[in-house]
Amino acid sequence: MGGFEMASSNKPASLEGYLTDETGKEYTLTTTPSNTILGYVGYGILDYLEAGLNLNVHYDGDAGGTKLKGVGFGDIGLMVKAQLPNQSLKDLFNFAAALEVFIPTGTNEKGVRPRHLWYIHKGDYTNPYSAADFAVAGTLYLSINIHRNLRWNNYAGVLRAFENGENIFTWGSGITLFPYEWVSLVLEASGETKIRTKDVWRGFLNDQLRFSPGLKVRLPKFTTMSINADLGMDLFRKRKISRGHEITVKNKGHEYSYTVPGSPPIAVSIKFNRTFDLGGRIDDFKKKMEACPKSSLSFKDNKYRCAPDSDNDGIADDLDECPDTPAEVLIDESGCPFDRDNDGVPDYKDKCPNTKEGYPVDEFGCIRDNDNDGIPNELDKCPDSEPGEEVNEKGCILDTDEDGVPNVLDSCPSTPAGLKVNQYGCFMDNDKDGVPDEWDKCPDSAPNEIVNMYGCPIDSDEDGIPDFMDKCENTPPGVGVDSVGCRLDFDRDGIFNEDDMCPDTPVDAPVDKTGCPIDSDKDGVVDYLDNCPNTLDHTAVDANGCPIREKLNLDKIARRIQFHKGSEMPLNSSYTALSDVVSIMRHNKQIAIEIQCSVKSGESKEPIELANSRANFIFEFLVNKGVKEDRLKASGYGLQLPMNSHGYAKLNPVGVRLLPYHIKEESSELK
Structure with a gap:
């Protein structure tokens, strides 16, 4: 090799x-x-x-x-x-x-x-x-x-x-x-x-x-x-x-x-x-195997002896179930001539090689059928069928649904038993709703109206709006719906009126499952009014939801971290901001921080790579200052930081962003 x-x-x-x-x-x-x-x-x-x-x-x-x-x-x-x-x-x-x-x-x-x-x-x-x-x-x-x-x-x-x-x-x-x-x-x-x-x-x-x-x-x-x-x-x-x-x-x-x-x-x-076959054993074995007929007898003494084959059909006598097969007759793996239609007459003698299995045949493999309807005389209950008539397995004219109209004339050959049919074998349906007149409880249905098995309009969710008009088909029982059957939500916050505890929420404001505005960081200012939606626990904030002390405002600290153009090295003034981050981490053991970085347009031909390098620099700086790695995540986003999950935070779109979250919570749930 x-x-x-x-x-x-x-x-x-x-x-x-x-x-x-x-x-x-x-x-x-x-x-x-x-x-x-x-x-x-x-x-x-x-x-x-x-x-x-x-x-x-x-x-x-x-x-x-x-x-x-x-x-x-x-x-x-x-x-x-x-x-x-x-x-x-x-x-x-x-x-x-x-x-x-x-x-x-x-x-x-x-x-x-x-x-x-x-x-x-x-x-x-x-x-x-x-x-x-x-x-x-x-x-x-x-x-x-x-x-x-x-x-x-x-x-x-x-x-x-x-x-x-x-x-x-x-x-x-x-x-x-x-x-x-x-x-x-x-x-x-x-x-x-x-x-x-x-x-x-x-x-x-x-x-x-x-x-x-x-x-x-x-x-x-x-x-x-x-x-x-x-x-x-x-x-x-x-x-x-x-x-x-x-x-x-x-x-x-x-x-x-x-x-x-x-x-x-x-x-x-x-x-x-x-692989080199030095002794010729591989080729010798292949030739001997090809020369011997199929046999259950083992080859002895490595001399590859072949078992006897009296009729020379390639199947050794000990496996041949038909040892007297004529020469040049096609055989199966048991040594017997093929009989593909299983009528008892081998193919080389069979003049009708496609006989249906189970039909009696003569010595030439063909069925006896006087009226030529495809049913053997021995099985034909109607032996005088007319030529071209479609018959059943008994040889009688075929009427599959037994409605009195033969299949040859029946346009609806699967009519249920007991229904009245017209001359074409189809059931009566005056309002054309697909329900036979005998079963129709509402015989005057409107055209194209969806009906049940009794011919009456379907209202699956029982909200008073029929299914063919209902655009919200699975409305829960007892709730109010509009003219097209959909539940009411006046303030369009995704919480239906009957469940909404705050029915006048501003449009697009994030709400909880009761329909009330969310205050994710629990600082007393709801998210759609909160300009600093990631405030640390127990931090005093102003009316806009931002920390009164700037040293606790991670968003403002992040804005102070700046880098030399096109480089992963920060400006000297940025180290004060980084030290403020270290101080916050030391005094808040229960939180972790996600470091997000982006670069300005034109700073680098590889903005994602530069953004990653800047994020990793901040990561390594904090680790070297004693912050454990499992409390930090670092990500680069190229030219634009991702949209905040609440959609209202006025966070910097380009540069550095520091997002805190609780360690005990899933990392994707920003606190």
């Missing part, structure tokens, strides 16, 4: 985007290729035993001008893999186990991205191309054939690095669609994680976890080609340094430190797998 893997730009190398040496000097990473050439050779010692050798060659591109760039070998891996022999349920599942030993032969002073988790040693140097340590791994494999077109593949194992005493859990699970076709679709998830007793879930997500969709193409001469994309966890979430692994690499007497993610966000690979 040979292949090539390529990871994306500099992202798999360093979360920070730079390296730092022992003097503190930073080496900035730009686009850094990170490629691997894969190689594996295996030999089938027995039908169920394989031995193999694994050796990869790696290459990392320029690492900020350091000497880490270059080509290097990975560790040699020696593997023995065994499958259960003579497995009776092999058509359902396959089970195998492997033992692999890694010899630390890899290059030690090249590379930026560690190729495996066990190459990363806590408190020691990391060699991106080698574990620098002997390691042994045991792995179990299980494939389940759920359906001919669906296979479920799984593996799980434990790897032990001896010198460093580290244990790594490796696993993978995926499905293969159309495993026997020339193109198969593969969907797999896999990972590597350290075996630990604390932070198990966090380690599982951060060590190495990837999703790998791909295609497998079968080529001639026992060759397959696989094309895969590896999608790491950091592709689906915000990249954070806290999720990375801190490592130190050594090269030419220098040390470089940086933080790498568990797995690259994006990597692609292409692999070719070729």
Whole structure:
């Protein structure tokens, strides 16, 4: 097996985007290729035993001008893999186990991205191309054939690095669609994680976890080609340094430190797998199998002996239910001639091959039918039918609804029993409401009026407005409605009159379920009059709902936080406002703050990116001042901050916004 893997730009190398040496000097990473050439050779010692050798060659591109760039070998891996022999349920599942030993032969002073988790040693140097340590791994494999077109593949194992005493859990699970076709679709998830007793879930997500969709193409001469994309966890979430692994690499007497993610966000690979049939056993087996007829007898002594087939129809005698079939007659899987209409006369003798099942036939497979109505004489109760008449299964003229009008003349062949019909077989309906006159309790319905089964107008919700005029068909009983059957809401606040405790609310003012204006921050000023709708608890406010003390007014504090044009760095005057935010957070332990940032038009070609950077700067400033991360959220919104949920707050549309909310409440419910 040979292949090539390529990871994306500099992202798999360093979360920070730079390296730092022992003097503190930073080496900035730009686009850094990170490629691997894969190689594996295996030999089938027995039908169920394989031995193999694994050796990869790696290459990392320029690492900020350091000497880490270059080509290097990975560790040699020696593997023995065994499958259960003579497995009776092999058509359902396959089970195998492997033992692999890694010899630390890899290059030690090249590379930026560690190729495996066990190459990363806590408190020691990391060699991106080698574990620098002997390691042994045991792995179990299980494939389940759920359906001919669906296979479920799984593996799980434990790897032990001896010198460093580290244990790594490796696993993978995926499905293969159309495993026997020339193109198969593969969907797999896999990972590597350290075996630990604390932070198990966090380690599982951060060590190495990837999703790998791909295609497998079968080529001639026992060759397959696989094309895969590896999608790491950091592709689906915000990249954070806290999720990375801190490592130190050594090269030419220098040390470089940086933080790498568990797995690259994006990597692609292409692999070719070729099997060489050294003994010719595969081709020999296929030829022998094709030469033998179907048989329940087993092949003995690997000589592929065929069971006898007296009539040479391709079905061995021990399975042939019709051992004397004439030559060149089409047969089914049991060795008998086909009889597609199941009339007891085989197809090669049947002159009427489409006889209805159950009809008696003569020796040529045809029914006897004197009046040619399609009903055999033996079953015909009306043997003198006229040519062209439609008859039932008894051979008599057909009147399906038994209304006295034969089907051939009946325009309404499904008339209910007992109703009077006209000459065309349709029931009488004078007012044309779809209800027969015999059932109609309201025989004078208006045209197009919707009626019930008794022919009377329907008023489903009993509000006095018939359904054909009612635009609100499910009105509750007893409530007042207008001329089209809809409930009354004079002030148009979404609360119907009978439930509205405040029936004169101004238009578009936010109201609660009783129809009264909402005071979200409970400061005594309702939302549609409140210019500061996010006031902190127990804060004195003026008539407009804004804190009397400006140091408690987060909206005004936010307006004082300003940044240098086109930069994420704030003006010096902004640090006073940021300190005021820290003071509020320290004295109000029960609240959290959402930081929202936007930028002015023309400040940046990437306004969302700049807005995110500004929000993250405020986030980091507050964290560094002692505010816990779980009390903060940071978001960038490009050129325009989102509309406030109440619609009345006069908040700054561009710049910085600070929205408080209670920690115990859902984060989306702003206090």
